[in-house]
Amino acid sequence: MHDLSNRERLTASGVVMDFAGLRALDDVSLSLGQHEIVGLIGPNGSGKTTLVNVLSGALAPTAGTVTIDGEKVTGLAPRKISHAGLVRTFQTVRLFGTLSVYENVQLGALGAGIRRSQAAAKAHELLELFGIDHLRDVLGDSLSYGQKRIVEILRAIATDCNYLLLDEPAAGLNEEESDRLLGQLSNIPDQFGCGILIIDHDMNLIMRLCQRLHVLNQGKTIAEGTPEQVRANPTVVEAYLGSQAAPEAGAS
Amino acid sequence: MTQLSRLPLARKTLPVIITLGALVVIAVGVSLFGSTVTNRIVTVMFVHVVLVLGLQLFMGNSGILSFAHVGFMAIGAYGSALMSIPAENKSRSLPNLYEPLMGVELGFLPAILVGAATAGLFAAITGVALMRLSDTAAAISSFALLVIINVVLSQWNEVTNGPRTLSGILKYTDMWTAFGWAAIGVIVAFLFKESSLGMKLRASRDNLHAADAIGINVTRTRWISFVFSAFIAGLAGGLWAHFITSFQPDALYFEMTFLVLMMLVVGGPHTITGATLGVIIVTVVNEGLRSIENNLALSGALPFKTVGMTEIVLAVVLIIMLALRPGGIIHTVELGGGVGRRRELQTSASSQKGTRR
Ligand SMILES: Nc1ncnc2c1ncn2[C@@H]1O[C@H](COP(=O)(O)OP(=O)(O)OP(=O)(O)O)[C@@H](O)[C@H]1O
Ligand SMILES: [Mg+2]
Secondary structure, three states, X not given: OOOHHHOOEEEEEEEEEEXXXXXXXXXXXXXXXXXXXXXXXXXXXXXXXXXXXXXXXXXXXXXXXXXXXXXXXXXXXHHHHHHOOEEEOOOOOOOOOOOEHHHHHHHHHXXXXXXXXXXXXXXXXXXXXXXXXXXXOOEHHHXXXXXXXXXXXXXXXXXXXXXXXXXXXXXXXXHHHHHHHHHXXXXXXXXXXXXXXEEOOOHHHHXXXXXXXXXXXXXXXXXXXXXXXXXXXXXXXXXXXXXXXXXXXXXX | OHHXXXXXXXXXXXXXHHHHHHHHHHHXXXXXXXXXXXXXXXXXXXXXXXXXXXXXXXXXXXXXXXXXXXXXXXXXXXXXXXXXXXXXXXXXXXXXXXXXXXXXXXXXXXXXXXXXHXXXXXXXXXXXXXXXXXXXXXXXXXXXXXXXXXXXXXXXXXXXXXXXXXXXXOOOOOHHHHHHHHHHHHHHHXXXXXXXHHHHHHHHHHOHHHHHHXXXXXXXXXXXXXXXXXXXXXXXXXXXXXXXXXXXXXXXOHHHHHHHHHHHHHXXXXXXXXXXXXXXXXXXXXXXXXXHHHHHHHHOOOOOOOOOHHHHHHHHHHHXXXXXXXXXXXXXXXXXXXXXXXXXXXXXXXXXXXXXO
């Protein structure tokens, strides 16, 4: 039960997810440390969101196990999984629309059981750190799309999570916003001891941000490795990257 | 800038001050210029403020419709009456009452607290099941709860005098007592809304999945709030019973439920300023229509009966309101809770531009 080698890791092994005849995930295994950023990529409908749903407890897998820090958490409710240190964001942003930015971020901490005064201090600190202190009292619904994305991420970080799963955080952002997001995300593992699994279709962002990539196609893992390895993988190029792979993208 | 940093506090306190101020103006106005009739109407209105704010505390913050609260009010009314009716009156109004309860003769405050606690206890037990249901199923079940409470109160002859009128209750509540409780209700409602429990409840209302995903125990949050809110409704029942002094179970049933939900929905369930305003508006409209109805009936000017006109007009007003302003008159931001918001948004927008280029 207690696997020492996985003491500071999120792991999924042999995950299968069936939806009424459709195998959305087929024997997928993946792991994430607390100090790395891993990209989860693949064409539309390849099962990326489904995998995040399984990891975060929104779906109970048909087969396979998920562990957090060596502890088996397969099939636990999202709330329990968040208490175990894994928090996710959603492909369609889910903010608390009638609550202020400050309250939204505080709630992350409150949800994790942190006391009110500390939660408030934490929210304050995060808003300043990410330079959106001026939006403190703006209601969630009144934010721009890019602002909503970052607030959702801050709300997750406020839980003191060790694993952060981001489902297309850069979708709908313009180039400038997505560049800023890149800078902010790349600091998170070191700043907060929180590993990131990020889904995105923006290859420019993914290639620069991630240390490792995991590629899904039709529910199956078709490649794993560094951005360079993945970009050079002919199967990946054929299934997903296509002409996208050709352009420069200086790896950092 | 320093002014701006003080705005959040103003946003939290101004709505409280506005609400309390409005209630004070009404209370003082009526005590100076009011007739016995207006005094009576306003006393009941203050009791309704307590009830509606109790309902708002759960319904407004959780987004779950509850029909059960007038039932909780009824439990509070009967429970407190049982505690406070003097022994000599009890032998007359409830001759078959169980012996141990016969001699119980508590003061006003302990009596209404016992009534409220009974309502809270009932909500605690039923809420275990109710708060696990989906929003719609919970709303329907709360309606069933109202019916169950009414049936039990109407049948339990020994304790309630059955469907007949229970009398012999002493009059404790006057306008200023009711005002005092309404003021406490306003403050409690605001404190709850801003508390971490209230924030979690509002979060679950805005986005259930997101609340769950960040670790909020939605079922537990809802349950605690439901119990607290039932306690306040029970308190309102005690205040009401000790003002009306004789009533039967049907006085706290559909008609009152309709009126109370209307107050909340018209004013705006998400806001306390709105809920309070709703109580005031619906009271004025309701009483106005009722007196027109009575005068018309007395004068015999119309060829048809006017009984029920008030309810029909109120129902039409409710439908029109819901169509025009679904979130109520004050729907998202408390009255006075948006001070400087626009200016702040402008400054934030311009400072953003500044940093970008
Ligand atoms: N709850 C569900 N019930 C039935 N089928 C589902 C469900 N969720 C996902 N699917 C199916 O599973 C497959 C994988 O979907 P998923 O959302 O995981 O893809 P994705 O990789 O996130 O795609 P995208 O890049 O478009 O977000 C799709 O065929 C989808 O229709
Ligand atoms: Mg997806």
